[in-house]
Amino acid sequence: MNIHGTHTRTVWLEGHHVCMIDQPLLPHQVETHRCLAWEQTADAIRDMRIRGAGAIGATAGYGMAQAALMARDAYFRGDLQLAADGLRHTRPTAQNLFWAIDQVLSAALGAATPSEGRLAAVAAAEAIADGDARACRLIGQHGAHLIADGTRVATHCNAGWLAFVDWGSALSPIYTAHRAGRKVHVWVDETRPRRQGARLTAFELGQEGVPHQVIPDVALGHLMANGQVDLVIVGADRIAANGDVANKIGTYMVALAAQAHGVPMYVAAPTTTIDPDCPDGSHIPIEHRSPDEVHLVDGWSIDHQSPCTVRTTPQGSPALNPAFDVTPAHLLAGIITEHGIVQATASALAALPRPTA
Amino acid sequence: MNIHGTHTRTVWLEGHHVCMIDQPLLPHQVETHRCLAWEQTADAIRDMRIRGAGAIGATAGYGMAQAALMARDAYFRGDLQLAADGLRHTRPTAQNLFWAIDQVLSAALGAATPSEGRLAAVAAAEAIADGDARACRLIGQHGAHLIADGTRVATHCNAGWLAFVDWGSALSPIYTAHRAGRKVHVWVDETRPRRQGARLTAFELGQEGVPHQVIPDVALGHLMANGQVDLVIVGADRIAANGDVANKIGTYMVALAAQAHGVPMYVAAPTTTIDPDCPDGSHIPIEHRSPDEVHLVDGWSIDHQSPCTVRTTPQGSPALNPAFDVTPAHLLAGIITEHGIVQATASALAALPRPTA
Numbered sequence: 001m002n003i004h005g006t007h008t009r010t011v012w013l014e015g016h017h018v019c020m021i022d023q024p025l026l027p028h029q030v031e032t033h034r035c036l037a038w039e040q041t042a043d044a045i046r047d048m049r050i051r052g053a054g055a056i057g058a059t060a061g062y063g064m065a066q067a068a069l070m071a072r073d074a075y076f077r078g079d080l081q082l083a084a085d086g087l088r089h090t091r092p093t094a095q096n097l098f099w100a101i102d103q104v105l106s107a108a109l110g111a112a113t114p115s116e117g118r119l120a121a122v123a124a125a126e127a128i129a130d131g132d133a134r135a136c137r138l139i140g141q142h143g144a145h146l147i148a149d150g151t152r153v154a155t156h157c158n159a160g161w162l163a164f165v166d167w168g169s170a171l172s173p174i175y176t177a178h179r180a181g182r183k184v185h186v187w188v189d190e191t192r193p194r195r196q197g198a199r200l201t202a203f204e205l206g207q208e209g210v211p212h213q214v215i216p217d218v219a220l221g222h223l224m225a226n227g228q229v230d231l232v233i234v235g236a237d238r239i240a241a242n243g244d245v246a247n248k249i250g251t252y253m254v255a256l257a258a259q260a261h262g263v264p265m266y267v268a269a270p271t272t273t274i275d276p277d278c279p280d281g282s283h284i285p286i287e288h289r290s291p292d293e294v295h296l297v298d299g300w301s302i303d304h305q306s307p308c309t310v311r312t313t314p315q316g317s318p319a320l321n322p323a324f325d326v327t328p329a330h331l332l333a334g335i336i337t338e339h340g341i342v343q344a345t346a347s348a349l350a351a352l353p354r355p356t357a
Numbered sequence: 358m359n360i361h362g363t364h365t366r367t368v369w370l371e372g373h374h375v376c377m378i379d380q381p382l383l384p385h386q387v388e389t390h391r392c393l394a395w396e397q398t399a400d401a402i403r404d405m406r407i408r409g410a411g412a413i414g415a416t417a418g419y420g421m422a423q424a425a426l427m428a429r430d431a432y433f434r435g436d437l438q439l440a441a442d443g444l445r446h447t448r449p450t451a452q453n454l455f456w457a458i459d460q461v462l463s464a465a466l467g468a469a470t471p472s473e474g475r476l477a478a479v480a481a482a483e484a485i486a487d488g489d490a491r492a493c494r495l496i497g498q499h500g501a502h503l504i505a506d507g508t509r510v511a512t513h514c515n516a517g518w519l520a521f522v523d524w525g526s527a528l529s530p531i532y533t534a535h536r537a538g539r540k541v542h543v544w545v546d547e548t549r550p551r552r553q554g555a556r557l558t559a560f561e562l563g564q565e566g567v568p569h570q571v572i573p574d575v576a577l578g579h580l581m582a583n584g585q586v587d588l589v590i591v592g593a594d595r596i597a598a599n600g601d602v603a604n605k606i607g608t609y610m611v612a613l614a615a616q617a618h619g620v621p622m623y624v625a626a627p628t629t630t631i632d633p634d635c636p637d638g639s640h641i642p643i644e645h646r647s648p649d650e651v652h653l654v655d656g657w658s659i660d661h662q663s664p665c666t667v668r669t670t671p672q673g674s675p676a677l678n679p680a681f682d683v684t685p686a687h688l689l690a691g692i693i694t695e696h697g698i699v700q701a702t703a704s705a706l707a708a709l710p711r712p713t714a
Contacts, residue, residue: 027671188674190651192549192573195669198651202674214651214676216549217575218607222643222682225609250575252582256613286579294547294555294571297654299667308667310656312552314384317545317559319571325579 001161001168001175002207003030009133009165010055011062013125016069018062020050023162027203028300028307038067038083045090045097051196052163053237053273054132057096060087061125064104068121076114080105080121092287095238095275099355100128129165131355135270135338136167143173143233143268143336147184151177152230154187154220157248158196159235159268160204169268170233171204173336178210186212187229189220191248193293193321217250224261232258232265233336239267239274243329243344244281249322255331264333267344271337272355281326294319358518358525358532359564360387366490366522367412368419370482373426375419377407380519384560385657385664395424395440402447402454408553409520410594410630411489414453417444418482421461425471425478433471437462437478449644452595452632456712457485486522488712492627492695493524500530500590500625500693504541508534509587511544511577514605515553516592516625517561526625527590528561530693535567543569544586546577548605550650550678574607581618589615589622590693596624596631600686600701601638606679612688621690624701628694629712638683651676 002008003021011020014034018041022033033049035041041063044050050059067083068076084105091097107124111117147153159170167175178184186205191197198214205212215223223229232254238246245251245267258265278284294313301308313319329344342348359365360378368377371391375398379390390406392398398420401407407416424440425433441462448454464481468474504510516527524532535541543562548554555571562569572580580586589611595603602608602624615622635641651670658665670676686701699705 027674028668190549190669192547192575198670198674203671206671206674212674214670214674216606216651216678217573218549218610219677219679219682221610221613222606222679225682249573249579253575253578253610253614256578256617257610260613294573296659297656297667297669299654299669301658302653302666302668304661304665308661308665309659310654310665310667311385311659312547312654312656313555313571314560314563317384317555317563317569317571320576321573322576322579325576325582 001166001204010162011050011059011129011165013062013065013122016066018059018066020044020059021162022049023051023200024049027199037070038063039086041066042086042090052158053096053235054136054164054169054270055162056091057100057272058129058132058165060097061100061104061128063087064101064108065121065125068108068118071114073114076117077109080108092285096272099272103128132164132270133166136164136169136172138338139169139268139270139336140167140172140176142340143266144176144180146231146266147173147177147182149182152185152187152228154189154229154232155201156189156197156234156251156254157191158200160201162200162204163235169235169270171201173233173268174210175208178208184210186210187220187223188212188214189217190214191250192217220254221257224257224263229263232263233268236267236269236273237324238278238284239269239335239349240278240280240284241276241349242280242346243332243335243349245327245332246281246284246324247327249325252325252327255327259331265331266334266336267332268336270355271339271352274349281328284326286325287323289321289323291319291321294321358523358561367519368407368416368486368522370419370422370479373423375416375423377401377416378519379406380408380557381406384556394427395420396443398423399443399447409515410453410592411493411521411526411627412519413448414457414629415486415489415522417454418457418461418485420444421458421465422478422482425465425475428471430471433474434466437465449642453629456629460485489521489627490523493521493526493529495695496526496625496627496693497524497529497533499697500623501533501537503588503623504530504534504539506539509542509544509585511546511586511589512558513546513554513591513608513611514548515557517558519557519561520592526592526627528558530590530625531567532565535565541567543567544577544580545569545571546574547571548607549574577611578614581614581620586620589620590625593624593626593630594681595635595641596626596692596706597635597637597641598633598706599637599703600689600692600706602684602689603638603641603681604684606682609682609684612684616688622688623691623693624689625693627712628696628709631706631709638685641683643682644680646678646680648676648678651678
């Protein structure tokens with residue numbers, strides 16, 4: 001999708017450097033973050049310079065390709081295993097991360113020689129990124145059927161192209177409908193604590209020219225009660241085999257409000273997000289992140305005209321910061337995948353083709 | 358209640374000055390804001406230097422007393438009517454505001470002379486403040502019966518003593534149970550956009566030594582799903598005759614989550630908050646405040662060690678900022694008043710004694 005009118009992906013390989021849009025600087029500054037070795041790529045995932053299930057997967061894939069490109073011939077397998085272990089321990093929740101690492105690792109180790117392994121690793125990583133972009137494009141085409149002219153869509157967090165390689169999941173149907181000339185209004189909730197909605201979703205929609213308004217997270221119930229929301233589309237970090245969905249903290253409260261007001265709520269996600277080995281939501285580990293994300297807010301100081309971090313809580317008040325929650329399948333109208341819209345049920349998910357790199 | 362161990366009220370009269378704790382500076386700085394004339398008192402209410410139903414009522418009452426003290430003998434009635442009109446146009450939602458203005462106005466105008474009117478106005482304003490503190494103390498005593506040893510209570514926004522004159526409404530039962538030696542843990546949700554939970558409720562609880570954790574607003578559903586919340590107590594800005602409650606935006610989503618998990622949710626409010634002329638929630642006007650409250654976050658810069666305001670949204674992204682929502686009566690387990698805990702029904706509310714100054 002576009003930044004300042006130029007088509008851009010969130011992450012890409014340049015030689016053996018992994019490059020990405022430096023997302024913590026958005027929306028105030030647009031800069032590229034360059035990782036010179038897989039350890040830096042792992043740091044970038046851990047520090048959330050890049051985030052979102054698809055983008056994390058593609059980045060981890062590129063990180064493995066980078067490890068292959070830099071691995072010593074005599075220690076090719078060991079170096080790659082080390083990189084795989086390191087990249088696996090960056091974020092616990094996103095299914096795509098583990099999937100991408102395994103794909104590139106087996107491509108590299110399946111080759112006859114380290115030289116061929118390097119080529120195979122790069123090809124596998126590029127295939128993951130291209131596959132992600134293609135899946136998101138298809139999600140947009142399927143999901144756009146839900147968006148008639150005049151539809152007011154609510155979303156939570158950022159499941160736009162910045163969370164993937166291109167197009168995004170939850171926002172892809174919106175972009176598709178908008179480019180087809182349909183009038184869409186998007187309610188962008190802020191998504192505390194990291195404000196991915198306010199910072200990233202609003203930035204994406206603004207760059208693409210889609211009408212939107214930023215709201216506090218807690219305002220969505222009020223808007224639904226007033227009949228101002230026709231549809232909810234959110235992304236997913238992991239989908240269990242029964243259709244339960246782990247996504248950004250707060251998704252569950254949006255789902256409860258949507259149910260109370262009969263507003264259909266869809267999860268948009270490529271099938272790489274489905275974890276067939278996870279029977280239901282209770283088996284999805286929920287990452288707890290630093291309390292400082294609750295205490296502190298970073299933004300652009302209007303006093304100093306520079307990036308600034310402010311503390312908003314009293315010294316001595318502890319905070320708790322669960323990063324994800326689980327929305328049970330029965331609250332969802334369906335799941336928008338690259339293969340079409342399916343019900344959030346075990347049988348419907350099991351019938352989907354399995355993803356391949 | 359206490360600030361740095363010293364008993365303090367939120368608002369008080371010193372001669373003809375209305376003094377109040379300057380709440381936008383909390384929790385980072387504790388300072389007194391002094392209003393030299395009723396126009397400044399009105400500004401303080403409008404600018405939310407003081408906020409919360411009870412505190413706004415007491416402040417408006419003091420503002421009217423201040424107007425009486427400064428009114429010219431020959432224009433006593435006209436000056437007071439002018440002040441009443443000015444104070445009425447500061448905030449649209451809080452029922453206590455209008456009630457307090459009317460109480461002091463009729464006390465002042467009911468006196469035989471301007472001199473007696475001034476005395477009557479001050480006495481009426483002090484009676485409102487004292488009555489508010491007494492009612493909150495009683496709310497605490499009644500509500501504390503809901504809090505057994507080990508109870509984990511969630512609250513939204515700030516309905517503590519800073520929102521009243523002393524004790525508070527939603528927090529008063531917690532203070533009462535805590536002072537009685539019972540173990541209480543409070544989930545303090547941040548309450549975007551103005552973060553009254555993170556700033557004020559956390560500050561109050563910390564000053565009083567009550568164990569608590571600050572959470573993002575959207576985390577409460579997850580905590581309820583995990584069985585980590587036993588009870589919800591929130592305040593109210595206005596209670597309709599049928600028991601519908603207008604309170605800080607987001608209260609409704611908390612109520613939906615509480616219902617989904619069988620967590621009892623109570624509204625704590627003095628009977629001055631009940632508007633018998635308002636048949637149900639659909640008749641309560643909902644204030645929309647400046648979009649800048651969504652765009653901007655103010656706090657204490659950890660870089661500059663000074664107050665700082667940061668922008669968190671892209672330039673050009675509009676925002677919407679409804680300040681209150683309505684929670685329907687059927688989602689509430691009851692209403693904690695100074696007369697005891699009653700059901701949120703028209704008949705139970707109608708049976709309560711009417712408040713008098």
